[in-house]
Amino acid sequence: MEKEKPLIVITGPTAAGKTDFSIKLAKAIGGEIISADSMQVYRELDIGTDKISRDKMDGIPHYLIDVLRPDEYFSVADFVREADKAIREIRSRGKFPLIVGGTGFYIRALLFGLSPVPSADEKVRKKLSKFSTEELYSRLKKIDPEYALKIHSTDRKRIVRALEVYELTGKPLSSFKLPEKPRYDFYGYFLYRNRDELYRRINDRVDSQIERGLIEEAKKLLSYGKDITAFQALGYKEMLPYIEGKVSLEEAVRNLKRRTRQFAKRQFTWFKKEKGFKWINLSEVQEEEVINIIKSDLNKGGAL
Known part of the structure; x- marks a missing residue:
């Protein structure tokens, strides 16, 4: 019986060039791509997430892109379930599953499994929804300072999840340890660039996003409300204060470039x-x- 194809994981900081490279790699080895980007799963978030267009896919099948409305909830458990399904489908055709993206939490959960935390609870979420993100983060720092340091103070989605886990179990989220044994055989590659070059690429990307209509895209998303996950994504949350007349466009762009650099560092x-x-x-x-x-690594491992 033929050995199942291992996963090939292509990750790295934003703007490093993962997307273009993954197309070339898929063509070179016979692979299909599963997006590991927590925001590209949403439709209508095209410019802000720098989502690959159909023509640039160059015939390579892509999974977990454009599958949900911007106001739908998508958890890491949902990602693992859907990615597992896509991996089975890709392997059934004798192709390599390429996991491509920069959401480290998603990649780790797919490779090693989820920690045994309880699933979402609507009652708890409703209770937490009454508080501002600042108030919730302040509470998180008291009950789980370790996890609070790992996430951004404006990342409402992860703040709410951590508080929800504490409400349901009485234990901080950081106390739930992830499994150490991989669920899949995989080859992982972290692609990066020298800092000056990476920062230049980030600045160029943001300028291009503005030119291509990021502000208009953010305005359209407002029809779903300001509390949707999309407005936690880089690009949209920085444009919101400009749309509301609170900051100038120059300041909004400057904030987006700065926060994108900070994201790359994380x-x-x-x-x-x-x-x-x-x-x-x-x-x-x-x-x-x-x-x-x-290719050499795959050959040595007997996968090619």
Whole structure:
């Protein structure tokens, strides 16, 4: 019986070039792509998430892109379930499942499984919805300072989840340890660039997003309300104060560039703790060489 294809995980900081590279890799080895981006799962969030367009997919099937309305809830457990399904489908065709994206929490949950925390509870969420994000974060710092340090103070979705777990169990979320044994055989690659180059690419991306209509896209999302997950995503939450007339466009753009750089730093920090990832600097190594490195790794492991 033929051995099942291992997962190939392509991750790294935002604007490093994961998307373009993953298309080339998929073509080179016979792969299909599963997005590991917590925001690209939503329809109508195209410019702000720098979502790949159909024509740029170049015939490579993509999964977990454009599957939900902006006001629908999507948890890490939902991601693992849907990604597992896509992996089975891709393997059934004899292709390599390529997990591509920068949401470290999703990638870790897929590779190692979820910690045994309780599922969402609507009663608790309703109670928490009465408080501002600032008030909730202040409470989180008292009950779970370890987890509070890991997330941004405006990340309402994760703040609410941590408080919900505490309400249901009496234990801080950080006390629930993740499994250590992988659920899948995988080859992991963290693609990054030198800081100056990465920051230049981030600035160029933001300027391009504004030119392509990020503000108009954010305005359209307002029809779903300001409390949807979309307005926790980079790009939309920075444009909201501008749309409401609270800041100038220049300040909104400056804030978006700064917060995107901060996000990239958090991605570096997250993956420094993850096991099984080979770090490759795209400022110094050509993409063709990276593809050859991956092919060599797969050959050594008997997967190619």
